[in-house]
Amino acid sequence: MPSFNTHPSSYRDPSGFLFYKNGVLYRQVNKIFKKDFEDFIDTGLYDHLVDKKILIPHQTINENLTGSEDWLQTLQPEVVPFISYPYEWCFDMLKDAALLTLEAAKEALNFGMMLKDASAYNLQWHGGRMMFIDTLSFESYDEQKPWIAYRQFCEHFFAPLALMHYLKEPLQNLLLAYPDGVPLSTAKKILPFKSKLNLHTSLHIHLQASVANKLKNNAQQKPFTKQKMQNLLRSLEEGIGFFCFSQSPGVWSNYYEEANQREDYVKNKKQIVSQWLNKLNVNSVFDAGANEGEFSEIAAEKTRQVICADYDHYSINKFYRKIKKHNWFNLYPLIIDLSNPSPSIGVNNAERDSFLKRTKVDLVLALALIHHLAIGRNIPFESIAKMFSGLGEYLIIEFVPKEDEKIQLMLNQKKDVYHWYNEENFKTAFNQLFTIVENHNVGNSNRNLYLMMKRDA
């Protein structure tokens, strides 16, 4: 019997499953899904979705790699180099994922098929765009039936987007609390009154939450029609299209404007980072504390993949818009709080890996970040060094001394219990896990940049 490992999150749908064999990811299609899968291919829907860059392409393997009796076909999907989850996405990413799901549903309808689920986990940020990754989500369309994935779509997309729109709060973490989507009854209670004045929010959240559970399922069901389905999709699309996340200034949104006033500092920092990037010849970078991505952009020009994370939703949302505008394909903007990175979740805590487990890069960039972790969050240097050593082989880190005006600003609002915060202790702590390769003073500031290499690298 050939050995393979089923992907821990691939157990819900009897149509097939994802598995790894010899380190390669495959998708098995089961016999039970024969008719729908054949329709999906034969109608031309698969080719159409791939051409339109809505769906991730696959290769057909024509070999039963699992030895399963249920086997119908084996597919090898294009590799997504870095997997991220909706609770790490900014508002615009989730909105684009929602609109792409609706586009996939509309396209499917034109080919006599329909989406049978509408989970936010069916999409990934790949090659500079949102892409649908679940090939087995399309089934033959029965005009008499409504959309089976309607409520799921509302819980995974409509409710969190409506909440962020109306409350003007970054609530991506709600999707971590509710991996199956925000319950509509919960969303209804949190949403302000004015949300009822919007037709689409009123129907898809307020009315649905109030009425759905009260309706008796044995009541006589009138057949649905294709026109009704199209109206439903149009309404969801108009509702989501209306939602936006205002650009009120974030914690760091003015950082570069302010930092640019110190022109020498930023210019010199860019020169040093570029120089080191050229010298290291790395493929992948994690920009921790990326802010609006100014240094991620430099890294993206010189490497294949840059994961740019910040805990400020507004900064990442702004950078995401810039990435889309410029069609940058190798940047992965994410909202990550390094003092509490996304944990492993789901069945056996194995369905979705933690952020730290998923992130393995050649180089970690930690620019103007150390004081936010050490003084802002009270994290000892040793813990910070341990976290960075688990992520990458090289580290470019900026040390900001306590006399720096930014730290003094922080200390104006809290008691100074950071007697241990100095450059000597920083070097001692990092020296246990890293070798210091080079260091440079930045501009005319009192900040120092360090290039370090992991000791066991």
Added chain:
Amino acid sequence: MQHFLLYIDPGSGSYLIQAIIAGVLGIVFFFKNIMIAVKHFFYRIFGKKSKMP
């Protein structure tokens, strides 16, 4: 407190609500489409005129 309907597919209740919502939307979009058509009609007339020297 949220009352879960155990043993019932959570999506099944949405079948009837979809019929209700689709009914409402049928009326809304009927009038909306007329409005769009009227706007389009006037835009075509006045839009063309405004381009004339």
